[in-house]
Amino acid sequence: MTTTIFRRPAAAWLVFLLVALGVFTLPVSAQTPASAAGVPLRLVVGFAPGGALDMLARAVAEQLRAGGEGQVLVENKPGASSRISIDYVRTSQANGRTVLLSSNAPLIxxxxxxxxxxxxxxxDFIPVAHLVEVPTVVSTGADQPFRSLPDYITWLRAHPAQANVGLTSLGGALHFAVIGMGRELGLPLTPIPYKGGAPLVTDLVGGQVPLSTDALASQLELHRSGKVRILAVSGLTRNAALPEVPTVHEAGIKAFDHANAAYGAYVPTGTPPEVVRKLEAALIAAMRTPQVKEAMSRAGMGATGLPGKDLRRILDDERRFWRPIVQASGFRSED
Structure with a gap:
């Protein structure tokens, strides 16, 4: 339909009358929000496909589509320890159609x-919903000679030049856990960053890196299939998905006691409150469906589905916990 620019008040009244009578309608962008205008909902992930966060994004996208959200896309924007994805969402239009899915580490x-x-x-961001709790693991390739964390420590003392530990980003909780473990052992462990769980596992299975630490969800099925050997889990209690695997703490190392992660959803500041509320409700509903809860459980993650106010409180609590640890480490990133 060709758009005509009316310059007279009478013509404007005519347009109003015709719209009211249903003779024609205004362009969809002028009468409806972005969601009704067919703008896809984009869930932005800062890692390559195949990792735990990507797995979560795809499970959520499927439920949002089933719930009538329309077109929902998962966009993987790996690189710079997920900062590329964060900046992409930060500079996107604040209409609730571009959503950052992120772990807490880049934001805290x-x-x-x-x-x-x-x-x-x-x-720059509004916390929308807390989505999952994410246990983390210490793992190795199935062909490595060590079969437990104490075995690895013994092996490492005999091979100190092979002290590399793969992980998906520097400056996060797992990075500081690796540094802390090295200090407890008296060994200079070297964190090696990867662009996501999938490339990390590729090198782990291939023997290019002898040890890794990542989300349990990224490695659980590979452990079950025998390609990866999970040596230990983070936290103070064993994980229900791997009751036979001890905690790092059981090996006498405390550095991984607080190394569990969490994933949340965020939108750019300026997103209208009603849009945030609608998105929050949709995400919480998706996380509470039996399908998503089961999928997360199978992957070793715990679905939460908490509102944005709880996510904000958790972020504040984590700031208070990690700040003295980070300051004591003296670590500053240059990458």
């Missing part, structure tokens, strides 16, 4: 460790 720990960041968490 990175501001404490990076000399310069393009984003400020409190200024």
């Amino acid at each position: 720990l990175f501001p404490m460790t990076y000399r310069s960041l393009s984003y400020d968490v409190d200024r």
Whole structure:
């Protein structure tokens, strides 16, 4: 339909009358929100496909589509320890159609460790929903000679030049856990960052890196199939998905006691409150469906589905916990 620019008041009244009578309608962008206008909902993930966060995004996308959300896309934007994805969402239109799915570390720990960041968490983002709790693991390739964490420690003392530990980002909780474990052992463990869980596992299985630490969800099925050997889990209690696997703490190492992660959803500041509320409700509903809860449980994650106010409180609590640890480490990232 060709758009005509009416210059007279009478013509404007005519347009109003014709719309009211249903003779024609205004362009969809002028009468409906972005969701009704067919704008896809984009769930942005800062890692390559195949990792725990990507797995979560795809499970949520499927439920949002089933719930009538329309077109929902998962966009993987790996690189710079997930900062590329964060900046992409930060500069996107604040209409609720571009959503960042992120672990807490880039939003809590990175501001404490990076000399310069393009984003400020409190200024640039609105927490929408807390989605899952994510246990983490210490693992190795199935062909490595050690079969337990104490075995690895013994092996490492005999091969100190092979002290590399793969992980998916620097400046996060697992990074500080690796540094802490090295200090407890008196060995200079070297964290090696990867662009996601999938490339990390590729090198782990291939023997290019002898040890890794990542989300349990990224490695659980590979452990079950015998390609990866999970040596220990984080936290103070064994994980229900792997009751036979001890905690790192059981090996006498405390560095992984607080190394569990969590994933949440965020939108750019300026997103209208009613849009945030609708998105929050949709995400919480998706996380509470039996399908998503079962999928998360199978992957070793725990679905939460908590509102944005709880996510904000958790972020504040984590800041208070990690700040003295980060300051004591003296670590500053330059990457």
